Structure formats: structure tokens, C-alpha cells
Amino acid sequence: MSTLPALLGQRLRRDWLQLVLWIAGIAALGGVAASAVTTTFGDETERAGVLALTATAPAILIFRGTPNGADAGPFAFFLIFAFLALMAGLMSTFLAVRHTRAEEEQGRAELVGATPAGRVLPTVATVVHGVLANAVVGLAVAGAFIAGGFEVAGSLTTGAATAATGVAFLAFGLFAAQLFRTSRAANTCSVAFVLGAYVVRGIGDATGTYSDDGQHVTPSWVSWLSPIGWAQRTEAFAEDDLVPLLLPLGFAVLLVGLVFAFQSVRDQGASVLAGGRGRATAGPVLSSGTGLAWELSRGAIIAWAVGALATGLLATSLTPLIDQIGTEVPAVAQTLEQMNPGGSLGQALTATFFSIVGILAAAAALQVVIRARQEEAHGTAELLLAVPLSRTRWLVGYLVIGALAIAAILVTAALGAVIGAQRADDPAQAAGDAIEAALAQFPAALLFLAIGLVLFVYLPRLTIALSWAALGALAVLGVFGDLLAPPEWMADLSPFTHSPIPIGDDIDWTGGFWMLGLAAAGSVVAVWSMRRRELAPGG
Amino acid sequence: METVVSTHGLVKRFGRVTALDELDLEVTRGEVHGFLGPNGAGKSTTIRILLGLARATAGEALLFDRDPWRHAADLHRRVAYVPGDVSLWPNLTGGEAIDLLSRLRGGTTDRAAYATRKQRLLDAFQLDPRKKGRAYSKGNRQKVALVAAFATPADLYLLDEPTSGLDPLMEQVFNREIARVAAEGSTVLLSSHILSEVEELCDRVSIIRAGRLVESGTLAELRHLTRTEVAFVHEPGREHEVAALDGAHDVRIDSGRIRFAVDSDRVAGVLPALGALGVQGLTITPPSLEELFLRHYGDDVAEVDRSGGDGSSADRAGTDSVEARA
Known part of the structure; x- marks a missing residue:
């Protein structure tokens, strides 16, 4: 046979x-x-x-x-x-x-x-x-x-x-x-x-x-x-x-x-659980391109936010443990110290967990951009662009939802951290550190959103592969860069390297402002260039 | 007469492939214009350029005298579009997709009127709006796009093989909707390769081939360019007398009948001679759109036939005329 x-x-x-x-x-x-x-x-x-x-x-x-x-x-x-x-x-x-x-x-x-x-x-x-x-x-x-x-x-x-x-x-x-x-x-x-x-x-x-x-x-x-x-x-x-x-x-x-x-x-194509019947008419959200972008991205954003909530919870609730490890296992303390020099161990742990939250936020934002690409490849974007909705307005919808996704993830992570901090020695201090750490991830995640949009406009067919590859490579460089010890210029390539890190009572926002500027510039370039971009169907 | 759609020397290249090769197309206000061509002739590419979804490589395309690439969103207030292969959002129901597209087109400001129009179309097309996008068959996805297109009035309907996948009953519903919007004064550009549909619906027809316009005009005008088929009962020797007639071509004997083609504008001139011959069982068949079509794609058909070893003379006549034009 x-x-x-x-x-x-x-x-x-x-x-x-x-x-x-x-x-x-x-x-x-x-x-x-x-x-x-x-x-x-x-x-x-x-x-x-x-x-x-x-x-x-x-x-x-x-x-x-x-x-x-x-x-x-x-x-x-x-x-x-x-x-x-x-x-x-x-x-x-x-x-x-x-x-x-x-x-x-x-x-x-x-x-x-x-x-x-x-x-x-x-x-x-x-x-x-x-x-x-x-x-x-x-x-x-x-x-x-x-x-x-x-x-x-x-x-x-x-x-x-x-x-x-x-x-x-x-x-x-x-x-x-x-x-x-x-x-x-x-x-x-x-x-x-x-x-x-x-x-x-x-x-x-x-x-x-x-x-x-x-x-x-x-x-x-x-x-x-x-x-x-x-x-x-x-x-x-x-x-x-x-x-x-x-x-x-x-x-x-x-x-x-x-x-x-x-x-x-069962019949070919049928399923054990019958697909439920949906709504006959659309809800109020489905009235604009941005509304559709939200409907299409909502599930993924919620999933990322659940991960962010759990990460945030751990970021502060593990602090008591880490202080103890720090005194008993110097190797662990040393590793964390390398990742975040100068601050307290608790701060270091929070910052480390929030660098993961930053990656989650960037991933969620990229997934929103990827949704736009999937719409285009699948042919549904064509239906939408044949109505009075310009290409730029359409893309701006995904930009808005992407920024919203980042905000949602950072806020839920901060929320988790505040809840987790209730058991810390100084809950107010720990919660404050966490909120600052969450805010510090905003610029890097926004920059990834802009990178995704630029890829989408200039290299539509490679958007999905390049977005994930860029996030993966730059996340490893940024978060584990000090452990892997790559050349400095290479570590500097990663936005995560430049995320502000709270050290003691200080936090240097310079890198954050630069990245915000770059993210804004990238987004403007992407949206502007969309005016001149043809629809690129699947392939 | 106001021109709604016009292209002049429209060229579209994808890499080294030329999809549109200096296409000239004119559609005037209020007409139902058939846009004919085989697969790959460039029909969809033309419509995508007219919608501002793709940009012309060279030449000019105008919709309501404006550039569709620059003013896409603005122009789309007056346009309804149905693609030939409809993709729907997998997690939205058909009803949600129709509402979304209608709202974006601004067709729902009068909610009650919109609900009435939508319900009428759902009933006419027998569409269940509660299924999710993935659960619809090809024909039902097509119906979703058709309902969305007809639920909001438009000045111009750009329809790209809109009935593909529809059953004959639904094609009748579609034809009625076209008749309705045409009666309301809308313009329709209907791309198709279903000739009976075009013959039934369209006032004027443009035929394209390999990205170029090969013929354009009313059906009556186009019929003029082709030959009318004449046939009667065969009696020995008659074929020579027929061959001598002025304007008769391709005389052949086929299942007991003599058949020949006459230039459509010379049919009247042939009739007295046929009368004089006292022919029996005379039939005179005006050219169908199908023959018109084959006339322009005849050499493709002949190519297929030659390899199959069964070329009919009608097709070879088509070959000659195309070559003569080229």
C-alpha cells in the first residue's frame, strides 16, 4: 500500500x-x-x-x-x-x-x-x-x-x-x-x-x-x-x-x-461540537477600521495581558525569597546584580521581570501589526479598502490598537505587581518600583510597534517572519546581553538595552526619550509611506 | 454623456509580467457595461486599479474624472465593490461583516431604512447572517459581499465576476438587483466570462485580451462585425452555387445541411439568391456573444483544437479575422 x-x-x-x-x-x-x-x-x-x-x-x-x-x-x-x-x-x-x-x-x-x-x-x-x-x-x-x-x-x-x-x-x-x-x-x-x-x-x-x-x-x-x-x-x-x-x-x-x-x-468538515450561531447584526464597536482592528486583536491582547498579570505578580511576590537567596547563594545574586547593577536585589528582580513584561508588550504590539498583514494577505483588507476608508486611516487603526495593547499589558503587569507587593517588607516602595519599571518598558515596546509598522509598509510579505525574528534576537540581546557578553555595539542594537532602569531612587529616562522619539518617527514614516503603498496580496 | 470610468493607455506590470498593456476603457453614466475576457486577461487588475488598491505603472485611470489612487477613500463614497473571490473575517458573522461594510460606506445613517434594505436582500439571496465567516460556502461568501454592495446605494457598482459560485436561481436574483440599480440611474461595470449573463444584462460590452481592449460597443454594433450563420437542407451540387454567392464564406456540409456564414451587413443581399434557389428549411442565426467572444479568442481555441486534431472551420475563420486585425 x-x-x-x-x-x-x-x-x-x-x-x-x-x-x-x-x-x-x-x-x-x-x-x-x-x-x-x-x-x-x-x-x-x-x-x-x-x-x-x-x-x-x-x-x-x-x-x-x-x-x-x-x-x-x-x-x-x-x-x-x-x-x-x-x-x-x-x-x-x-x-x-x-x-x-x-x-x-x-x-x-x-x-x-x-x-x-x-x-x-x-x-x-x-x-x-x-x-x-x-x-x-x-x-x-x-x-x-x-x-x-x-x-x-x-x-x-x-x-x-x-x-x-x-x-x-x-x-x-x-x-x-x-x-x-x-x-x-x-x-x-x-x-x-x-x-x-x-x-x-x-x-x-x-x-x-x-x-x-x-x-x-x-x-x-x-x-x-x-x-x-x-x-x-x-x-x-x-x-x-x-x-x-x-x-x-x-x-x-x-x-x-x-x-x-x-x-x-462524522461528515467531512463537520465537528463534534457544532459551531454556535453568531450575531445577525454587528455591535457598536464594528463601525470603523479601528473598531475592526480591535475586534480582530482583542483575543490575543487579552491572552498577552494574562501573561503580563502573572509576570507582574511574580515580580514583586518573589522579592522576599530573592533577598534570602542573595545572602545564601552568591551566584544568583551576582547574576541579578549583573543584569541590574547598583540597585537593591528586590529592585533588580522587579526590573528583570519587567524586562520580560516589556517583551510581552512588544510581542502583543507586533501581533496587532501582523494582524494587519494577515488581513491583507487573506484578502479581507481589500473589502475594507474598497469602502471610504483610506489606506492611511486603516493603518492608523492598527497603530492605535497596537499602542493600546502595549498600555493594556503594562497596566495589567503593574496591577499584578502592586497586588504581589502587599506581602513585601515595604509594599509602597515595591509597588512604586514596579509601576516605574512598567512605565520604563513603554518606549521600547512602542519602538517595536513602529518597527513592525515600517516592516509592514516596506516589506509586507516578510512582515511576520521579520517581526518575530527581530523581537526574538533583540530581546535575547537586551535581556541576557550582559550574560552572553556580546560586543557592546551589538547589545546596543536592542531597544531593551536602553530601557530606563530604576536604580535606588534614581532612574535615567534618557534612553526612553530617545526611543519614544524614534518610535514616533518610525510610525509617522510608516503611516506616511502607506499613502504610496499598493495592496500586497498574499504570497 | 458623462464618463464615469475611463482609462487611457493604462499599463500595469508585475515585475516582468505585463498585466495591462495600454488598456483604453470607457464607461458612461447609467449604462450596464459588460467587461469580458478570459482568465488572466487583466479584468481584476483593471478593477483593482479603478478602486485605488493597485497603482498604474503608466497611463491614466479616472473614476468620476478623478484619480482613484489619490482620492480612493473619497471616491469610494460613490462606489460599491464585489470581488470574484470573497474572503470574510473568520470570527465575524456574515451579518456583522455586512453591517461593518455598510457603516463604513455611510449607508446606515437612516437605521430603519438600512435595516429594511438589508432584510430584503437577505431574504432575496436566502442568506443566513448568523454564520461565522469560515462556515460559509463559496457561494454564500459571495452573497455576503453582494448584500453588502446592494444594501447601500452607489453611483457606480464595480463587480468582478460577482456571480461566481452562485446557483442559477441566485443569478436571477442578482440580475434583478442589477436591473433595479440600473433603473435608478446607477452605472455598473460587470466583469464576467459568463456570456449569457452579459448578454442579458449589459447595454455595452468591452472585450479585453492580454491586457488590451480588442472590441468595445453595444451588442448590436459588435454583432455587426461578425457573420450570420445561414443553413438549409442540402441537395447535391448546391454547395457550388452557394460558394459563388457574394459575401458567403466557409461553405460546408454538415449532417445533411449546407451551412455558410454571411457578413452580418450583407444578409439582405443574399436572400434573393436563396429564394431563387428554392431552398428548404432555411435558418438564419445572428451571432451570439459567444461567437463574438470566440472570434477574439479563436486562435487560442484553434491552438487547443490543432493539438486535439479537430479544428472546426468556424474557429479557423476566427483565427483569420484576428490575424487580419493584428
């Missing part, structure tokens, strides 16, 4: 670059964590100290996992595994939806379904494709740890745990694709499930029980509700127990069984 290989080949051909990037990214993350353990926390007593500290503020386990001893191997697994599983999960659910619901929605599945491949075999091919991709992820992760000098058995367990979690999420993506009529809904549901699995196991881990020596944590029952929590039970490098992986794999088998059960009875 040559049909299945043909379907599989088509999937590999379509995805190979994307998968190579995902897998390389996941493996690199594992590798970076492995080397961080040996460089930053090189000393076993230091690691034991860090683990003991987590017992005083278990909230930090939300981001990490459950400690299983201070040896380098278990410590690395504790540091990074939940992230690896999260990444494998996102890769897998996107893959699942891309080849099932999105294909059905676009009508391509119909073309394939009319061949001897039929309705069901393409889903089989997607399952095989996704499992293969996760197997490669597992091998790459294991390889990264082995290359970092970690023992082979534990590295392989880590890889297997990552792959098994990925397969569980793959199955969930396929399941969501059966439930919903649109790929957007299926993707949203899947991403929420993956993030939910991460948070749920975080809560379970943080509410777990410490062993007497403070070096081991048994998570509470809550972690058993999450596929990532299941895979953490392998306790790689400590126990290397593969039995818990039967849970994610069993979960996957069950869901895939349901997927085929649904697919064998």
Missing part, C-alpha cells in the same frame, strides 16, 4: 523546516540548562542550598518541577523538564491541528479524501508523523544532555519523558481537532490545555511535601492531573523509572481511539 507513505511524505515535506527549528530549539533549551547547571550551580552544596531555599518559597516550583536531590542530573531535570515538555506539547498540538482540522477547514482534506486515501487514513498518517516527530525530539533532548556530560541512562529517560508527553499532547490536539469546526478554536483549546497542564502540575508541585532533608519533593495529587506531572514522575537521573510514562502513552491511545471513533461517524 503506497497511500500511507505518500501521505506521510507530504507531511514531512511540508513540515520539515518547521520541525527542524522546533526540535533544535527544544534540544538547545535542554543543552543550555545542562550547561547552566555545571557553570552557574557547579557546586553540589550550592545546589543543595538552592533546593533548601525553595522549601521557604515553594511558589518557585511552579516554574521548575519537583527536586530529587542536589546531584547535577536530577537538578537539571528539576530545572528544565517542565519547559521541555511544554515546548514538545506546543509543537505537537500545532502539528496535529495543522494536518487535520486546518486541512478540513481549507477544503484540502476534501481533495485528499476523494482519492483512495479516504477520510480516515490522513489522520493515521498524522498520528504516525507526530509520533515520529516526538521520537526525534526525545532523541535530540537525550543527545543534548549526553553532550553536556550527563549520564546516558538519565539522559535517555529525560528524552523519553519529553517524547511521551509530546505524544500525549499530540493526541489531545487531534482530539480538539475533532471537537471544533475551526482550526483557530482547536488550536486555542489545545494551547490552553498544554499551558493548563503546565500550571496544574506547577500547583501540584508547589503544594507537594518536602522530605526531611529538604532535597526531595513529592508532589500533591494535583500534579497527577497533568501529563507533564506524569512524566516528571520518571525522576530522571535519580530513579530513572519509565513506568509512569505508561500514563501519557495510555492517555494518547485512549484519545486517539476516540478520535477515530468520532471520525468514523
